[in-house]
Amino acid sequence: MKPFAGRLARIEPFHVMDILARARAMEAQGRSIIHMEIGEPDFPTAPGIVQAGIAALQAGHTHYTPSLGLPALRAAIAASYPADVRPDPARVVVTPGASGALQLIFAALVNPGDQVLMADPGYPCNRHFVRLFEGEPVSVPVDDATTYQLNADLIRRHWTARTVAVLLASPSNPTGTLIETGEMAEIVRTVEQLGGVLIVDEIYHGLVYANEAVTAIAHSPEVFVVNSFSKYYGMTGWRLGWLVAPPAYIPAIDKLAQNIFLASSTVAQHAALAAFTPAVQEVLAQRRDIFRERRDYLLPALRELGFRVPVVPQGAFYLYADASRFTDDSQAFALDLLERIGVAITPGLDFGSYRAAQHVRFSYATTLENLHEGVSRLRKYLGRI
Numbered sequence: 001m002k003p004f005a006g007r008l009a010r011i012e013p014f015h016v017m018d019i020l021a022r023a024r025a026m027e028a029q030g031r032s033i034i035h036m037e038i039g040e041p042d043f044p045t046a047p048g049i050v051q052a053g054i055a056a057l058q059a060g061h062t063h064y065t066p067s068l069g070l071p072a073l074r075a076a077i078a079a080s081y082p083a084d085v086r087p088d089p090a091r092v093v094v095t096p097g098a099s100g101a102l103q104l105i106f107a108a109l110v111n112p113g114d115q116v117l118m119a120d121p122g123y124p125c126n127r128h129f130v131r132l133f134e135g136e137p138v139s140v141p142v143d144d145a146t147t148y149q150l151n152a153d154l155i156r157r158h159w160t161a162r163t164v165a166v167l168l169a170s171p172s173n174p175t176g177t178l179i180e181t182g183e184m185a186e187i188v189r190t191v192e193q194l195g196g197v198l199i200v201d202e203i204y205h206g207l208v209y210a211n212e213a214v215t216a217i218a219h220s221p222e223v224f225v226v227n228s229f230s231k232y233y234g235m236t237g238w239r240l241g242w243l244v245a246p247p248a249y250i251p252a253i254d255k256l257a258q259n260i261f262l263a264s265s266t267v268a269q270h271a272a273l274a275a276f277t278p279a280v281q282e283v284l285a286q287r288r289d290i291f292r293e294r295r296d297y298l299l300p301a302l303r304e305l306g307f308r309v310p311v312v313p314q315g316a317f318y319l320y321a322d323a324s325r326f327t328d329d330s331q332a333f334a335l336d337l338l339e340r341i342g343v344a345i346t347p348g349l350d351f352g353s354y355r356a357a358q359h360v361r362f363s364y365a366t367t368l369e370n371l372h373e374g375v376s377r378l379r380k381y382l383g384r385i
């Protein structure tokens with residue numbers, strides 16, 4: 001066999017996959033497992049979207065769409081933004097998930113050796129996307145002092161002559177914390193002054209539990225915004241997302257999309273058109289309320305058990321907890337929880353290296369009943385150690 005390309009050595013696997021594989025094997029042997037490791041909504045896709053997908057197939061919509069996406073869907077996505085910040089549909093590009101959007105953006109922006117700043121802890125694929133294009137991800141440690149987010153000061157301090165872009169996620173995975181709009185405005189100004197590009201991943205924007213989150217495109221047409229039908233719209237398996245790009249980049253992104261993906265899934269795009277109907281929006285809003293209810297149960301419950309969650313997460317469906325009272329090896333801790341009490345969680349190692357061995361991520365993409373059971377098992381386990 002020919003040796004693999006060198007970049008393979010710089011792309012790490014998801015450690016949670018070991019946990020998931022072990023959890024599935026235990027389930028196959030009849031063990032009851034509480035899944036708090038999973039990063040996707042537990043709800044099936046809303047019926048209105050599924051029906052629109054079936055109708056699209058029956059109507060013969062099985063051919064390629066334009067690379068930038070169905071014009072009607074680009075218009076519907078643009079129209080989903082508040083009137084005062086609504087982008088021109090020509091700036092909206094439909095992609096195979098937020099993952100496809102991030103790959104297009106980095107393919108368009110990153111030369112070999114270019115640095116991209118991002119938060120640690122953060123979504124792990126981001127640093128691998130940058131490495132795919134021979135760039136250098138620069139993970140900046142963040143903690144509760146900055147609500148687990150980069151801010152203008154951190155960006156200035158880590159900027160070098162090789163930095164070309166900053167990637168933020170608000171709300172963040174794994175912490176669920178949001179960048180307040182005043183802070184975002186300052187970040188936008190800072191990155192513009194430094195001559196770089198700001199990319200904001202808003203995949204969890206629909207799942208914000210207090211005030212509506214303000215999109216970063218409100219601050220400048222030069223920001224790249226990434227979003228997806230995966231999380232709020234409950235369509236992870238359909239593989240559909242989008243990006244909003246500054247107008248000057250659209251022809252380059254079109255050229256890349258034509259070559260890399262040809263187009264996003266046609267059936268998924270037709271189905272997604274139904275995501276904006278009032279009936280589906282009502283279902284999605286109800287689900288958001290259910291997620292909020294779960295957070296409001298799980299956060300105080302974990303704190304009471306002794307996990308430290310210093311910032312109340314305003315969105316997504318994760319709690320990133322400091323477990324240093326119980327362990328200094330979160331991977332071993334997660335495996336032990338699984339073996340002894342059948343509770344699956346994600347070790348911090350999956351999200352970076354900064355204090356990763358002291359942290360774990362709990363996902364509340366499971367029923368309140370399961371969360372109660374998980375907490376009760378944890379209480380017994382922690383009482384013993």
Ligand SMILES: Cc1ncc(COP(=O)(O)O)c(C=O)c1O
Nearest residue numbers: 097098099123169173228230241
């Ligand atoms: C912050 C973040 N960005 C992007 C993605 C990728 O999502 P998609 O399914 O839209 O490709 C995820 C998935 O977990 C995520 O958490």
